[in-house]
Amino acid sequence: MSTTSYQKSPYEYGFSSPEISVFKTKKGIDPDVIKTISLLKHEDDKMLNFRLRAYQYFIDQPMPTWGPDLSDINFDDIFYYLKPSDKESHKWEDVPTYIKNTYDKLGIPEAEKQYLGGVKAQYESEVIYGSLMKKLSDQGVIFCGMDEALKKYPEIVWQYFGKIVPPDDNKFASLNSAVWSGGSFIYIPKNVHVELPLQTYFRINSQKMGQFERTLIIADEGSFVHYIEGCTAPIYSTDSLHAAVVEVFVKKNARVRYSTIQNWSTNVYNLVTKRAQIDEDGIMEWVDGNLGSKITMKYPSNILAGPGAHAEVLSIAVASGIQHLDAGAKAIHLAPNTTSRIVSKSISLNGGRSSYRGLVYISKGATNARSKVVCDALILDKKSRSDTYPVNKNSESSAFIEHEATVSKIGEDQLFYLMSRGFSQNEAESMIVNGFVEPIVKELPMEYSLELNRLINLQMEGSVA
Amino acid sequence: MKYQQILNQPHDVQNFTKNILVKSGETINLETVMEFTAPHTTSNTLVKAVVMPGGNLNLKGIIKIKKTAKESQAFLKHAVLLIGTDSRAVSIPELEIENNDVHASHASAIGPVDQNQLFYLMSRGFSYESALDLIIKSFLE
Numbered sequence: 170m171s172t173t174s175y176q177k178s179p180y181e182y183g184f185s186s187p188e189i190s191v192f193k194t195k196k197g198i199d200p201d202v203i204k205t206i207s208l209l210k211h212e213d214d215k216m217l218n219f220r221l222r223a224y225q226y227f228i229d230q231p232m233p234t235w236g237p238d239l240s241d242i243n244f245d246d247i248f249y250y251l252k253p254s255d256k257e258s259h260k261w262e263d264v265p266t267y268i269k270n271t272y273d274k275l276g277i278p279e280a281e282k283q284y285l286g287g288v289k290a291q292y293e294s295e296v297i298y299g300s301l302m303k304k305l306s307d308q309g310v311i312f313c314g315m316d317e318a319l320k321k322y323p324e325i326v327w328q329y330f331g332k333i334v335p336p337d338d339n340k341f342a343s344l345n346s347a348v349w350s351g352g353s354f355i356y357i358p359k360n361v362h363v364e365l366p367l368q369t370y371f372r373i374n375s376q377k378m379g380q381f382e383r384t385l386i387i388a389d390e391g392s393f394v395h396y397i398e399g400c401t402a403p404i405y406s407t408d409s410l411h412a413a414v415v416e417v418f419v420k421k422n423a424r425v426r427y428s429t430i431q432n433w434s435t436n437v438y439n440l441v442t443k444r445a446q447i448d449e450d451g452i453m454e455w456v457d458g459n460l461g462s463k464i465t466m467k468y469p470s471n472i473l474a475g476p477g478a479h480a481e482v483l484s485i486a487v488a489s490g491i492q493h494l495d496a497g498a499k500a501i502h503l504a505p506n507t508t509s510r511i512v513s514k515s516i517s518l519n520g521g522r523s524s525y526r527g528l529v530y531i532s533k534g535a536t537n538a539r540s541k542v543v544c545d546a547l548i549l550d551k552k553s554r555s556d557t558y559p560v561n562k563n564s565e566s567s568a569f570i571e572h573e574a575t576v577s578k579i580g581e582d583q584l585f586y587l588m589s590r591g592f593s594q595n596e597a598e599s600m601i602v603n604g605f606v607e608p609i610v611k612e613l614p615m616e617y618s619l620e621l622n623r624l625i626n627l628q629m630e631g632s633v634a
Numbered sequence: 635m636k637y638q639q640i641l642n643q644p645h646d647v648q649n650f651t652k653n654i655l656v657k658s659g660e661t662i663n664l665e666t667v668m669e670f671t672a673p674h675t676t677s678n679t680l681v682k683a684v685v686m687p688g689g690n691l692n693l694k695g696i697i698k699i700k701k702t703a704k705e706s707q708a709f710l711k712h713a714v715l716l717i718g719t720d721s722r723a724v725s726i727p728e729l730e731i732e733n734n735d736v737h738a739s740h741a742s743a744i745g746p747v748d749q750n751q752l753f754y755l756m757s758r759g760f761s762y763e764s765a766l767d768l769i770i771k772s773f774l775e
Contacts, residue, residue: 533720549734566718569744569746
């Protein structure tokens with residue numbers, strides 16, 4: 170059988186707009202930069218002190234010694250804050266034209282037209298455009314930029330901010346806590362079901378730019394929300410850094426679904442701390458698609474704190490070329506009858522490397538807890554690599570952990586069957602790969618699953634040698 | 635305890651099977667490393683363990699398949715039964731695969747004694763202790 174060589178298709182979102190910033194901090198990070206950011210945002214001393222404390226933790230902590238190689242990150246060569254426009258706009262018409270052009274290419278107004286719940290877009294460091302259907306505001310739903318939330322609802326923000334990802338959690342969470350800017354704040358009142366997904370787009374447009382958004386979601390008792398974020402960036406020769414922190418609070422009987430389509434260009438370090446705390450009978454679901462970035466380290470974590478809580482993580486990683494995607498999930502069971510399910514699918518091609526890294530911990534007292542982890546990996550060619558690094562700890566003898574992982578190539582019999590039916594090798598391979606990720610893709614809203622399928626096909630486009 | 639095997643001869647077959655009983659108050663560590671460097675090699679690792687109350691078990695099982703080991707097959711399984719209320723087990727099965735023309739998989743399970751089996755045996759007249767004893771013995775058989 171002939172061998173196939175894959176070619177990475179051109180990165181579709183690799184356009185850039187001229188960088189016109191109202192303000193930009195100097196390169197590098199020190200207490201003065203942090204004070205400047207805080208001053209520009211008109212923050213009170215409480216947040217400034219929080220930032221400065223986090224900065225100290227950032228300095229004190231060593232770089233992670235495990236996982237992908239991060240030694241190329243130069244913290245002194247990064248701009249930590251860029252202010253692209255004077256203030257947050259609520260009408261699409263008010264957004265400056267050059268930013269609008271960028272978003273037009275990304276198709277955000279289209280998303281709006283299709284009556285999706287609300288759109289927030291973060292361009293560089295600031296949320297510049299956000300709208301929310303009136304119906305949602307009437308229900309008491311709060312969906313706004315993190316900076317706005319801090320000013321309008323400080324008592325809610327401070328009750329939750331930094332509580333599950335404390336500023337000393339890890340080096341990149343500390344960095345984010347010190348220089349954070351933008352991100353989304355969502356509060357869903359008791360028993361409110363938000364039927365349409367809330368969306369955010371993040372985009373980096375400048376070289377050597379760091380993006381440090383901070384997202385906080387609070388789903389009060391019995392509520393439901395689906396939050397979607399998408400990420401893109403233009404291709405530059407120098408690297409950019411994206412270090413986000415996401416905190417989700419799922420109260421009693423509430424359900425939160427958090428979907429990410431991460432498609433950064435392949436010069437972005439994507440180092441993200443995502444964590445959820447799930448109370449009694451709450452449900453947390455993460456749908457995590459990782460297609461872009463140079464290096465990704467992302468492990469959505471679930472702290473199952475209340476009895477009967479359930480967590481579900483569905484994750485896809487497609488690593489091609491120089492990409493090293495180190496993704497996974499954590500489930501920490503602290504209460505009886507908690508359940509978790511982690512399904513990870515990874516595809517490595519054209520020299521890419523994808524890893525699953527995960528933790529399941531069942532503490533003593535979490536009686537009858539159950540956890541199941543399934544990791545499937547496809548390696549499409551000889552140059553690529555796949556790893557699995559799970560840790561399963563069980564300290565409760567009535568609880569059950571199951572884990573299974575397989576690594577293989579595309580089955581030749583499957584390929585042969587499809588080709589005997591008249592498909593070309595490329596078409597057949599794309600179909601098999603799309604079938605492989607289907608269980609996860611079908612969990613996304615239709616326009617996103619189409620997008621994801623299309624992105625995977627684009628990455629797979631190749632020629633028969 | 636550490637067990638390491640390098641499969642560096644083509645068509646090499648290496649299997650490793652271990653049954654462990656971790657007694658009360660005991661801590662047992664076992665690490666297995668199967669490294670594949672030659673093509674057409676096969677390896678199966680099976681570790682079964684029963685952890686008695688107050689026992690601690692740490693299992694690590696690594697499968698490494700190098701670029702040179704095409705058409706190799708690797709499997710690893712950790713099966714652990716936790717008995718009583720104070721038993722603990724950690725299972726870390728790892729895969730590092732650098733060749734696409736292989737089949738590698740692992741499975742790991744840590745859990746309690748099947749209550750149905752226990753119920754069945756007790757309904758046939760066994761006491762709780764002897765039923766448990768029988769299940770443990772047959773599991774490690």
